[in-house]
Amino acid sequence: MQAVRANHWFILAGLVTGAACGAVAHRVVERVPEWQPKLDAINNSLLNPIGQIFLRLLFLVVVPLVFASLAAGVARLGDPGRLGRVAGRALVLFALTSTTATMIGLFAMNIFQPGAGFDPLIRAELLESFGAEAVRIEQSGSLGGDGGLNVVMRVVDVALPRNILGAIVQMQMLPLIAFSLLLGIALGFQPSERRLRAVEFLDIIGDAMVFIVSLAMRLAPIAVFCLIFVVIARFGGALLWKLALYMMVVLACYLIVILLLYPLLLTVLARRNPWHTLRACIPVMVTAFSTSSSNATLPTTMQFSQRELGIRREVSGFVLPLGATINMNGTALFEGCAVLFIAQVFGINLPIADQILVLVLCVISSVGVAGVPGGSLPLLMVVMAQVGVPPTGLAIVLGVDRLLDMGRTVVNVMGDVVAAVCVEESLRRSDEASATPA
Ligand code: ASP
Numbered sequence: 001m002q003a004v005r006a007n008h009w010f011i012l013a014g015l016v017t018g019a020a021c022g023a024v025a026h027r028v029v030e031r032v033p034e035w036q037p038k039l040d041a042i043n044n045s046l047l048n049p050i051g052q053i054f055l056r057l058l059f060l061v062v063v064p065l066v067f068a069s070l071a072a073g074v075a076r077l078g079d080p081g082r083l084g085r086v087a088g089r090a091l092v093l094f095a096l097t098s099t100t101a102t103m104i105g106l107f108a109m110n111i112f113q114p115g116a117g118f119d120p121l122i123r124a125e126l127l128e129s130f131g132a133e134a135v136r137i138e139q140s141g142s143l144g145g146d147g148g149l150n151v152v153m154r155v156v157d158v159a160l161p162r163n164i165l166g167a168i169v170q171m172q173m174l175p176l177i178a179f180s181l182l183l184g185i186a187l188g189f190q191p192s193e194r195r196l197r198a199v200e201f202l203d204i205i206g207d208a209m210v211f212i213v214s215l216a217m218r219l220a221p222i223a224v225f226c227l228i229f230v231v232i233a234r235f236g237g238a239l240l241w242k243l244a245l246y247m248m249v250v251l252a253c254y255l256i257v258i259l260l261l262y263p264l265l266l267t268v269l270a271r272r273n274p275w276h277t278l279r280a281c282i283p284v285m286v287t288a289f290s291t292s293s294s295n296a297t298l299p300t301t302m303q304f305s306q307r308e309l310g311i312r313r314e315v316s317g318f319v320l321p322l323g324a325t326i327n328m329n330g331t332a333l334f335e336g337c338a339v340l341f342i343a344q345v346f347g348i349n350l351p352i353a354d355q356i357l358v359l360v361l362c363v364i365s366s367v368g369v370a371g372v373p374g375g376s377l378p379l380l381m382v383v384m385a386q387v388g389v390p391p392t393g394l395a396i397v398l399g400v401d402r403l404l405d406m407g408r409t410v411v412n413v414m415g416d417v418v419a420a421v422c423v424e425e426s427l428r429r430s431d432e433a434s435a436t437p438a
Contacts, residue, residue: 010221018225022232047226054223057216058296061209066321072202073317074184093419094327105333114245115344130395173325213299224290270425280308288413292405294371298324323416330411332366342393
C-alpha cells in the first residue's frame with residue numbers, strides 16, 4: 001500500500017515535469033524551426049512508444065476486466081431485488097450528475113458568452129485549418145446513411161449489435177456491458193453452488209487483470225511524462241490564446257463539478273470525507289488526465305476503489321464498468337458548452353427551449369460516447385446538427401480539444417468513483433438496517 005501511495009507523487013511529478021518540458025520544447029522549436037524534425041523524431045521514436053506501451057497495457061485488460069467484473073458483480077448480487085437496488089441507485093446518480101454538470105456548463109456559457117463577438121477572421125482561419133479534420137470526424141462517426149443523425153437510434157444500434165464478438169473485437173463497450181449484465185443475471189438463476197463457482201472463476205480473471213494493471217502503474221510516472229510531453233509540445237500557444245475564454249469557462253466548470261458537486265454528494269449521500277476520497281484518487285485522476293480515456297483508466301479506477309476506498313467488489317464491479325461506459329458527466333458538460341460556444345461564434349441565438357433540448361441531447365448522447373480520446377466529437381456533431389448549429393463548426397474548437405478532453409475525462413472518471421462510493425454507503429446502511437433486529 002505504501003508503494004502505491006508513494007507512486008502518487010511520482011505520477012504527479014511525471015505529469016508536471018512532462019507538461020513543463022513539453023512547453024519548453026514547444027517554445028524552442030517556435031524560435032528555432034529547424035529543430036522541429038529532431039523533436040518529431042524524439043516524440044515518434046521514443047516518448048510516444050513509451051506512452052503507448054503504458055496505454056496498451058491498460059487497454060489490453062479492459063475487455064476481460066469489464067466482462068469478468070460486471071458478470072461477477074451482477075451474479076454476486078444474486079437476488080434480483082438487490083441487483084435492482086444497486087442498479088437503480090447507480091442509474092439515478094448517473095442521470096443526476098450528468099444533468100447537473102451539463103446545467104452548470106450551459107449556465108456558465110450564457111453568463112460569460114465566450115463566443116459572442118468572436119473575431120470573424122480568426123473564425124475563418126480556424127475553419128480553414130481544422131475544417132478537413134471536422135469532416136473526417138463526421139464521417140468516422142458514421143453519421144451518414146439513413147437517419148444517421150438520430151441520437152436515440154444510434155445509441156440503440158451501438159448497445160445491441162447482432163454479433164457480440166464482432167462488437168468486442170472493435171472494443172465497443174456498450175454491447176460488452178449489455179452482454180456481461182445478461183450473463184450475470186443468467187448466472188444469478190443458477191443453483192447457488194454453481195453460481196458461486198462461476199463467480200469465483202470470474203473473480204480470478206478480474207484479479208489477474210488487476211495484477212497486470214499494477215505492473216503498468218509502475219511504468220506510470222515515466223509514461224505519464226511522455227504522454228503529456230508529446231501533447232504539450234505539439235500545442236500552439238497562439239491557438240490557446242485565441243480560444244482562451246472558452247477554455248477557461250469550460251475548465252472552470254470542470255473544477256466546479258470536481259470541487260463542489262462531487263464533494264457535496266460525497267458528504268451528503270455517502271457521509272464520507274470528500275477530500276480524503278479525492279486525495280486517494282490522485283493516481284486515478286492523473287491516469288485519466290494523461291490518457292484522455294475512461295476505458296484506459298477503468299482498470300486503475302477499479303484497483304483504487306477497492307483498495308483505497310474500500311468499495312466492495314459487488315458494487316465496484318458493477319458501478320464502475322457501467323459508469324465508465326454510460327456515465328460521462330464531463331463529456332455531457334463539455335458538449336453543452338461547445339454547442340453554445342460555436343452557436344455564439346456563428347451568431348446563432350439558441351432560445352431557452354433549444355437550450356433545454358441541448359441539455360437533454362447532451363445527457364443522452366453522452367451515454368453512447370466511447371471512452372477514448374475524442375470519443376465525444378462525432379456525437380457532439382450530431383447534437384449540433386439537431387439544434388441547427390453547423391456541425392463543421394466543430395473545426396473552431398478542435399485545435400484545443402485535447403486539453404479539454406483530458407479535463408473532461410477526469411470529470412467522467414471521478415463521477416463514476418463518486419457514484420460507486422455513494423451506492424456502496426447506501427447499500428451498507430440498508431444492509432446494516434436489515435441486519436439489526438427490530
Ligand atoms: N475522452 C473521454 C473519455 O474517455 C470521452 C470524450 O468526451 O471524448 O471519457
